[in-house]
Amino acid sequence: MDRLRRRQVFGPDGYPVAAAVIALDGPVATHTHDFLELAVLLEGRVTYATPDGDRPLEAGAVMAVRPGDWHGYADQHDPAVIANLYLGPELLHGELRWLLEVGDLGRFLLRGGVAVDGLDDPGRHRVRERVDELSRVRAQPSRASAVLAVGLTCAVLGELGEIRLDEDHRPALSPIVRSVLLLIGRRPAHPWTMAELATEVGASVSHLHREFRGQLGLTPMAWLARNRAELAASLLLQTDRPVGWVGAQVGWPDPNYFSRCFRRAYGISPSTYRRWNTISPAAPGALTPPFTH
Structure with missing residues (x-):
């Protein structure tokens, strides 16, 4: 099992937001990490490996991986590209706590899993642009870079919030x-x-x-x-x-x-x-x- 630690992703003293657009050139070994990961399959098809079993995914699929859980990608049928957004879970209890009020999105971030619906072509294009821009930001606490990182994060989450993420038809959290x-x-x-x-x-x-x-x-x-x-x-x-x-x-x-x-x-x-x-x-x-x- 591979591991990614937050200091490798955010830096020793970095603000807990980062991102990457990754082109897969083969299977990705199962791995775990100590932060929250949101992933969007921008292109291609893959088999998604999780503790709940393997699942075939097509472009547009949206995944949330909670800290401590593991996942990986196998059986790549087409060249695949994934947009990853990495968040320190403490943000949900701090700067981004208002996300808990956004019904589907709040539950999706809290529970993890694969979204019920997928992003369409325009949505994937916008997510790719924003994640790519965020990947070039080296956010530091109490700096303008942190404000920019949060803004781009919210833009990505806004795209995800436009689709049905959770299978439960429930109101926003009380x-x-x-x-x-x-x-x-x-x-x-x-x-x-x-x-x-x-x-x-x-x-x-x-x-x-x-x-x-x-x-x-x-x-x-x-x-x-x-x-x-x-x-x-x-x-x-x-x-x-x-x-x-x-x-x-x-x-x-x-x-x-x-x-x-x-x-x-x-x-x-x-x-x-x-x-x-x-x-x-x-x-x-x-x-x-x-x-x-």
């Missing part, structure tokens, strides 16, 4: 659900309970449970576990600290419980996940962005 998402995102290691979350957002436990499950398909506690697992996966890639230390950082100080929760999310133990991700991104078949620092 203020209660958005508030819980932000609370968990900002303090994932806090020992949250349903009662405390409900008190924080001014709702009853039953109402919060019903709203959250109805709009995201998960309970608040299941979302907390997923958020912690993603953060743990990132720390396992970013650091060489002991597995027990990683668990404590995300809110699971009991190593055995941490291992069970992580296995429930990714199908393998934290230590296996770390060992699995030991091949350098420069290995043959790895997807190494041309702008890697």
Whole structure:
């Protein structure tokens, strides 16, 4: 399994937005990373490999890969070109938190997967232009380059927001659900309970449970576990600290419980996940962005 770490994509002190237009000259080995990736198949046809199985995709397909998950491309039938947008997930709880209010798009970014619909030719052309421009931006925090990067990111997301991304016909996330998402995102290691979350957002436990499950398909506690697992996966890639230390950082100080929760999310133990991700991104078949620092 290949890995891409955020410091390779955003730079050691870079703003967590980057992009690339990549022409595939062969299969791309399965790989994982510790940031959110949005990909648009601009040209060609590929077989998309994910933990849920292989899936044939044609030009226009839109994919979202959550931190810690893996994917790859195989069986390339035509010359394929992919536009990739890379985002630090913390942006959804900061500068871009308003995206959680945009129905399909918000759920797509939160849940990942393959969009129900695809982009048409004009949409793919516009995405390619904007991703190509963003690929030349070296965004730095508190600089004009970060403003430009966010603007181009929003332009790409605007194109994606014009199509049906999620199979669920549900309204935009309610203020209660958005508030819980932000609370968990900002303090994932806090020992949250349903009662405390409900008190924080001014709702009853039953109402919060019903709203959250109805709009995201998960309970608040299941979302907390997923958020912690993603953060743990990132720390396992970013650091060489002991597995027990990683668990404590995300809110699971009991190593055995941490291992069970992580296995429930990714199908393998934290230590296996770390060992699995030991091949350098420069290995043959790895997807190494041309702008890697």
